[in-house]
Amino acid sequence: MDLEAVGFSWRRSGGFSIAIDRFAIEKGERVLLAGPSGSGKSTLLSLLAGIITPQQGRIAIAGTDIARLRPSRRDRFRAENIGLIFQSFNLIPYLSCLDNILLPLHFAPERRARAGGTEAAAQARTLLSRIGLDPDLYAGEAAGRLSVGQQQRVAVLRALIGAPGLIIADEPTSALDRAHQDAFVAVLSEEIARMGGTLLMVSHDMSLAPLFDRTVALESVARVTRARGDRAA
Numbered sequence: 001m002d003l004e005a006v007g008f009s010w011r012r013s014g015g016f017s018i019a020i021d022r023f024a025i026e027k028g029e030r031v032l033l034a035g036p037s038g039s040g041k042s043t044l045l046s047l048l049a050g051i052i053t054p055q056q057g058r059i060a061i062a063g064t065d066i067a068r069l070r071p072s073r074r075d076r077f078r079a080e081n082i083g084l085i086f087q088s089f090n091l092i093p094y095l096s097c098l099d100n101i102l103l104p105l106h107f108a109p110e111r112r113a114r115a116g117g118t119e120a121a122a123q124a125r126t127l128l129s130r131i132g133l134d135p136d137l138y139a140g141e142a143a144g145r146l147s148v149g150q151q152q153r154v155a156v157l158r159a160l161i162g163a164p165g166l167i168i169a170d171e172p173t174s175a176l177d178r179a180h181q182d183a184f185v186a187v188l189s190e191e192i193a194r195m196g197g198t199l200l201m202v203s204h205d206m207s208l209a210p211l212f213d214r215t216v217a218l219e220s221v222a223r224v225t226r227a228r229g230d231r232a233a
C-alpha cells in the first residue's frame, strides 16, 4: 500500500483538507494509526478504501492506483481486495452470523473463489470456531442477537473471509473492555498473519501498540488544514 502526493478536501465541511507526501505500508505489516479526534484518521482510511477519491495523487493498493479507477471498478476492486471493519460493525442484524460473514463474497467472485467457492460456508464455520464462537451455536444465529463483543468478532470474520490483501479497521476495539481489546487484536493479528495480509488499524488506545509492528502518528505523515475556525488537530 503506497500513497504519493495525495491531496483531499471535504467540499462542504469548513474546508478540512489533508495532504500526504508519502505513506507506505509493506505487505504483511500490521500498523496502528494514531491521532487526536478530528485529525483525519477516518478520512485517510476512506481514501485507502476508495470510498472517497483524492483530488490529487496516487493511492496504490497491491499495485493498482485506485484513485484512477472508475467508480464501478473501484467498488469491485474494494470488494475483492480490501476487508473493512467499522466501529459500528455494520452487520445486518436479521441475517445469520454465517450470512453476514459471507456477504462480501456476493460482490467479489475472485474473493469467493479464494474462500473456497461453494465451500465458503465451511471456511466461515472454521473461522467462527477459531475465534471462539462455536459454529453449531452461532452460525445460524441472527447477528442482532449477539453481544457487542461477539458482533465485533463476526465483523472481523466478514472482513477476513476470502483473504483480502488489505484489512482496514476503524477503532474496532472501542466498545470492548481491556481484556477483550487485547484478545480481539491478538485474534485479528493471528488471522491476518495466517493469510499473509496487511493491517491498518485506527485506535486511540496506545496501549495496543506492542501488538503491532509499528505505530504511525497521523500528523507525522499528513498535513491537515482547515479553511476557517479551529486549527488543525
Ligand SMILES: Nc1ncnc2c1ncn2[C@@H]1O[C@H](COP(=O)(O)OP(=O)(O)OP(=O)(O)O)[C@@H](O)[C@H]1O
Residues within 6 Å of the ligand: 010, 011, 012, 013, 014, 016, 035, 036, 037, 038, 039, 040, 041, 042, 043, 044
Ligand atoms: N463524511 C464527511 N463529510 C464531510 N466532512 C467530513 C466527513 N467526515 C469527516 N469530515 C471532516 O473531516 C474532519 C476529520 O474527520 P475524521 O473523521 O477523518 O477524523 P478522525 O481523526 O477519524 O476523528 P475521530 O478520531 O474523532 O473519529 C472532520 O473534522 C470533518 O470536518
